[in-house]
Amino acid sequence: MTPGIDTAASNRPLWLRILFAAEATRAALWPERFSPATAWAFLVPAILVVFVLVAGMGYMVDASLRELDRSTFMLSDDYSFANYATVLDRSFYWHIIGRTVAAAVIVTVITLVLAFPYAYAMARTPSAATRKLLLIGLFLPFFIGQVVRAYGWLIVLGQEGLLNSGLAWLGLDAIKLIYTYTGVLIGLVQYMLPFAVLMLAPAVTAVPEEVELASGSLGANWFATLWHVLLPMAKPGLVAAGVVVFTLTITDFAMPEIMGGGTNDFIASAIYDGYFSISEPGLGSALAVLLVLLASTLVAVIFAFVGVGTLGYTKRLER
Amino acid sequence: MSRPSARALFVWTIVWFNLVFLALPTVVVIIASFTAGNIVAFPPDGLSLRWYASLFETDSYTDAFLRSLYVAVICTVISLPVGTLAAIAMARYRLRLAGPIQVYLLLPFTIPLIVSGLGMMLVFGEIRILGQLWPVGFAACAINLPFMIWAVAASVNNLDTDLENAAANCGAPPLVTFVTVTLPAVMPGVITGGLLMFILAFNEFIVSLMLVDARIVTLPVLVYNSIRSVITPDLAAIAVVYIVVALVTIWVLDRLVGLEVFLKSK
Numbered sequence: 266m267t268p269g270i271d272t273a274a275s276n277r278p279l280w281l282r283i284l285f286a287a288e289a290t291r292a293a294l295w296p297e298r299f300s301p302a303t304a305w306a307f308l309v310p311a312i313l314v315v316f317v318l319v320a321g322m323g324y325m326v327d328a329s330l331r332e333l334d335r336s337t338f339m340l341s342d343d344y345s346f347a348n349y350a351t352v353l354d355r356s357f358y359w360h361i362i363g364r365t366v367a368a369a370v371i372v373t374v375i376t377l378v379l380a381f382p383y384a385y386a387m388a389r390t391p392s393a394a395t396r397k398l399l400l401i402g403l404f405l406p407f408f409i410g411q412v413v414r415a416y417g418w419l420i421v422l423g424q425e426g427l428l429n430s431g432l433a434w435l436g437l438d439a440i441k442l443i444y445t446y447t448g449v450l451i452g453l454v455q456y457m458l459p460f461a462v463l464m465l466a467p468a469v470t471a472v473p474e475e476v477e478l479a480s481g482s483l484g485a486n487w488f489a490t491l492w493h494v495l496l497p498m499a500k501p502g503l504v505a506a507g508v509v510v511f512t513l514t515i516t517d518f519a520m521p522e523i524m525g526g527g528t529n530d531f532i533a534s535a536i537y538d539g540y541f542s543i544s545e546p547g548l549g550s551a552l553a554v555l556l557v558l559l560a561s562t563l564v565a566v567i568f569a570f571v572g573v574g575t576l577g578y579t580k581r582l583e584r
Numbered sequence: 585m586s587r588p589s590a591r592a593l594f595v596w597t598i599v600w601f602n603l604v605f606l607a608l609p610t611v612v613v614i615i616a617s618f619t620a621g622n623i624v625a626f627p628p629d630g631l632s633l634r635w636y637a638s639l640f641e642t643d644s645y646t647d648a649f650l651r652s653l654y655v656a657v658i659c660t661v662i663s664l665p666v667g668t669l670a671a672i673a674m675a676r677y678r679l680r681l682a683g684p685i686q687v688y689l690l691l692p693f694t695i696p697l698i699v700s701g702l703g704m705m706l707v708f709g710e711i712r713i714l715g716q717l718w719p720v721g722f723a724a725c726a727i728n729l730p731f732m733i734w735a736v737a738a739s740v741n742n743l744d745t746d747l748e749n750a751a752a753n754c755g756a757p758p759l760v761t762f763v764t765v766t767l768p769a770v771m772p773g774v775i776t777g778g779l780l781m782f783i784l785a786f787n788e789f790i791v792s793l794m795l796v797d798a799r800i801v802t803l804p805v806l807v808y809n810s811i812r813s814v815i816t817p818d819l820a821a822i823a824v825v826y827i828v829v830a831l832v833t834i835w836v837l838d839r840l841v842g843l844e845v846f847l848k849s850k
Contacts, residue, residue: 288759300758304677308685311670311733314662314726315691321703322695324710379605382598387847399599400843401834406606408830410787412804413823416811417609420616420624420820427612430626455605463846470847487591516696518790523811533698533790540702553699561694 322557329550340547348551358535358552362559364446365531368521369514372453376510377503379454380461381469384502385495387462388470407459415523418452419443444526452524453514460513461506468502469495504571512560532556610827617820624817635821644806645822651717652786652803658721659728659785664778666725667732671773672766674733675740693730700727701794708795720795720802724785731784732777738848739773772841783833787826 277285295306331340332347352358387399406414421427422442429439442448472495480490496503518533530538532552539549617636621629639645670689679685692700704723708714743766751761767774789804796805803822810819837843 284760284763288757291759292757297758303758304673304679307669307673307677308679310666311689311729312685314666314722314729315689317704317707317722317726318691318695318700321700321705321707323703324706325699325703328706379598379602382595383602386595386599396847397838397843399603400846402603402606404834404837404843405610405827405830408783408787408833409610409823409826410789410804412789412808412811413613413787413826414609416807416815416819416823417613419811419815420612421609423624423815425623425625427626455609458602458606466847488594512694512696516698518698519808523808533696536698536702549702553696553702556696557694557699560696564694 325550325553327550328546329554331547333545333547338544348547349555351548352551352555361530361532361535362555364529365515366559368446368450368453368531369511371450372457372514373507373511375450375454376457376461377507380458380465380506381496381499381503383458383462384465384469387466388472389474403459403462406455407463411456411519412523414456415452415520418448418455418524422448422451443524444528446525446529449521449524449529452520453517456517456520457510457513461510464506464509465499465502468499468505472498500571504567508564508567512564515560515563516556613820613823614827616817617824619817619820622816624815624820635817636824638818639821639825642818644801645803645818648801648803648806649825651800654717655721655724655788655792655802656782656786658718659724659788660778660782662722662725663729663732663781664774667729667777667781668736668770668774670729671733671736672740672770675737676743676745676766689733690730692727697727697790701791704791705794714795715797715800717796717800720788720792720800721785723791723795724788725781727788727791728781728784731780735777735780736770736773738845739770743769772845775840776837776845779833779837783830786829 295303299306328340329348330344330346331342332345333339334341383399383403387396390396390399419426423429424439424441424443426443428442432439442451476494476498477490480494481487485493515531516533517531518537521529521531522534533556536549536553536556539545539552615626615628616624618631618633619625619628620632620634623629673679674682674686674689695703701723704719704726705714708719708723713719747765747769748761751765752758756764787804788802789808792802792805793808796802801809807819807822810816834843
């Protein structure tokens with residue numbers, strides 16, 4: 266049998282015959298004159314899948330505009346901003362919002378500081394084995410999931426955990442990290458680190474080593490090169506990593522719930538409680554809409570000032 | 585030479601700190617899972633495999649594990665065609681409205697997971713599919729779709745369009761070109777994206793928490809509920825199951841595509 270596409274149908278292998286049958290079906294259903302719209306046809310399934318989230322958002326906005334009628338415990342029929350007024354009026358919610366935003370800032374800064382040298386080492390190490398080890402060290406926690414990692418941290422930092430057993434063995438006092446803000450932050454930084462490194466690594470790899478050498482041979486020490494050459498050139502990666510870590514932290518639920526144990530709730534916990542604990546879906550929805558506005562405003566501001574970084578799907582749209 | 589050594593000291597100190605920091609909970613969980621005692625303690629109260637035995641004897645654990653597997657398979661099966669086609673459309677064709685579509689397709693990422701979860705709970709309730717398991721897999725696909733699109737788009741950007749033109753010039757019709765030229769070229773991205781979608785759905789917690797009830801609880805939700813009551817070593821054994829699944833996924837990813845693909849820029 267001749268290799269490749271033979272014009273004689275009888276000589277074609279089975280898979281090619283199936284493929285040509287499919288091609289005929291395609292030609293009947295999607296003739297050539299439709300071809301300018303092919304890209305749109307490719308996009309339709311993804312647009313529909315994502316539309317479920319948009320529809321869900323619509324339901325949340327709708328619920329946020331309806332006040333709970335305390336006589337029937339149903340949401341009212343007419344719209345008002347009463348739930349938003351209630352959220353903005355309660356210092357309890359302001360406190361939670363402040364705690365969440367502060368955590369997002371702290372976690373983003375610490376994570377980027379830790380992630381950059383890791384990405385740099387992966388990009389520059391001459392040893393393939395070292396690179397592989399660093400990648401596995403990154404992917405293993407990334408692929409384990411937040412709940413299981415939080416459980417691991419409970420065992421490390423808990424009252425009877427590894428850290429306190431070690432301190433007791435040394436004759437030192439126990440440190441209380443579980444159910445504290447610090448504990449939540451530790452868990453969050455560890456959770457975000459793989460995301461940050463994976464967003465940064467391509468940007469750092471893209472900086473040619475020659476640039477670094479040139480800077481060095483012109484008399485800059487490595488820290489000056491880092492500050493004036495490496496970090497500015499890796500900016501798209503830093504932006505992408507920073508935005509990802511910030512938005513994931515500001516919206517996180519599991520880590521504050523498990524590591525904070527109810528003492529250090531973030532906005533997501535307050536939204537959850539609105540629905541399932543105090544049964545005020547309108548209030549929870551209003552808080553959810555505020556969280557979306559808060560997160561997307563911050564992201565939009567960052568994108569407006571420094572571009573989308575490496576977050577885009579295409580090359581063309583990046584600045 | 586003091587310059588390279590200052591750099592090496594700075595970089596490798598932080599790298600070693602990170603490695604320990606990243607691995608610590610994993611290593612500790614593995615040690616804790618082999619304890620013979622009834623509580624998690626350090627050093628462990630003797631060694632045994634009793635907590636692993638209890639996993640296989642407890643139906644709620646094995647059932648939840650199988651449900652999570654089912655959710656991950658559903659998510660992957662939906663994501664593969666949906667994400668691949670979208671990525672090819674975004675990266676390969678010149679689209680009008682490419683900017684707004686890009687923003688729209690990044691929505692799963694910009695809408696907080698708690699909001700997506702509650703929103704889908706309301707939508708699924710409205711169309712009466714809440715309480716079934718397959719919508720949980722669909723939900724995992726919806727919230728993680730950008731990962732699939734990114735993975736494939738990275739491969740599409742490496743695709744040489746001259747190859748497609750050559751195939752067309754030689755008389756290959758569009759679908760044949762797509763299957764024999766385009767698809768093989770983007771296959772590394774498809775495999776990477778598919779594995780990411782699988783493992784992310786297998787681990788998915790917060791959205792599942794909104795969408796499952798006691799009858800169809802998935803493994804991460806079960807672990808979460810157990811953590812909230814009492815921390816027993818059987819959870820450590822479950823955690824080791826997760827570690828094993830993660831290691832297998834990494835191994836497959838490395839064999840088929842190579843982990844180094846994540847270092848390449850688009």
